[in-house]
Amino acid sequence: MRKNKLGKTDMVVTHLSFGGIKLHKNMPDKAENIVSKALDLGINYVDTARCYGDSEVLIGAVMKNRRSECYLSSKSIRRSKEESAEDVNISLKNLNTDMIDLYYCHDISREQHYEKIMSDSGTLPALKEAQKAGKIRYIGFSTHRADLAMKAIDSGEFDAIMLSINLFDQEFIKDVVPYARKAGIGIVGMKPLAGGAFQHPQVALRYSLAQDIDAQLVGISHISEIEEDFEIADNFKSLTDEEMKKLEDEAKELGKDFCRQCGYCLPCTVDIEIPKVFLYERYAKRYWIGDYAKEQYALLEVKADECTECGKCEERCPYELPIIEKLKSAHELLK
Structure with missing residues (x-):
């Protein structure tokens, strides 16, 4: 499979990479087996986050014996310096490693979140200290807002940026991706299927892989999924006009006002799922x-x-x- 240098870092990552958001203890296919299968296939970048339930721990079980086979990234959704520093230490323990390659400020999708993480009492100073201490190597920024992505790039503080890369998020593809590329910042795609909204997931994944990004994360629930996705990436084919029209028709039908199934709205105060x-x-x-x-x-x-x-x-x-x-x-x- 194609590999790409992640911006100005020394990380050379597989174009298709593993997203740990769907991992949990009660999966039909054991989570550890899914992660192991991804590594067996040669996928060399595994991403997770502190707020992804058991994901870090489940990935960490595999890292006990296979840490040298992949780059690891995690994320903190906390905004204060103290809490973010605590998250880094928990991530290190959960992932069974003494160093995480890339650590993100997670889901910075509101102006006040951006201002907080960039302040002296925010996440960025905590990650810089962790970097200086050798706990993490590079610092990333994940967002669902194009304008905040631009601000993050302009700040010069981040080595990589994580963005939604699918047909719905054209602002990212048309504006942010080339801007990040020009700045030498690594580009990691997420949500290629827009939270499962597309009825033709293989076509949607190929659309995302066709964009000018370094790595496209895919969330995996079954071993068969990682095998299928790997096959798509390993034998990549551009979309035909007919396939592109199919995706565009779906996008028109869905509009913009639909749930991407990220779960960030939870917990509900009255426990509505x-x-x-x-x-x-x-x-x-x-x-x-x-x-x-x-x-x-x-x-x-x-x-x-x-x-x-x-x-x-x-x-x-x-x-x-x-x-x-x-x-x-x-x-x-x-x-």
Whole structure:
């Protein structure tokens, strides 16, 4: 498979790389086996985050014996210097390593988050100290906002940037990617399937891999998925006009106002499983399995109509979705 130098770092990463967001203890295919399979295939960049549940620990179990085979990255979603420093130490322990190659300021998608992490009491100083101490090698920045990505690049403080790379996020592809490339900053793609929204995932992945990025992360739930994705990347083919039209038609149908299933809106103050509600709504609207969607919705302990409209979820959503109103319409469809 093609490998690319990650910006000005000395990391040479596989074009298709492993995203640990979907890993958890109760997977049908054991999480450790999935990570091991990725390494067996030659994938050499593995990404995770402190807020990805058990992901760091599960990856760390594999790193006990295979740390030398890959580059590791993790992320802190905390904003203060003290908490971010604590996260780095926890990540090191969880991942069974004494050094993490790349550590990101995670999901900087609001102006106030950017200002906080860049301040003397924020995440960036903590990561610089960790870098000086040899705990991490490079510092990254992940975001869902193109304007903040530009600010991060202009700051000169970051070695790599993580962006959503799919047909919906054209601002990143058309504006941020060439800007980062010119600045010599490593470019890591996430969300190639837009949170599972595309009905033709293989085509969507090929679209993302065709962009001018160094690594495209894929979240994996089954061994068969990493095998299929590896095959796509290893024998890459550009999209045909027909395939491109298929993706564009899907994008028009979805619009911009849809849930990417990132889960950053959680926890809900009354325990509504917000991403699941929107997933079942998608099943009913786009996959023509309305009866199944309603059955699954009925099994949720807390229904969407129990929303208290506190607004906490909307504050957290990196895509600034009108979650409260969307929950109301989803409940009407699924009840």
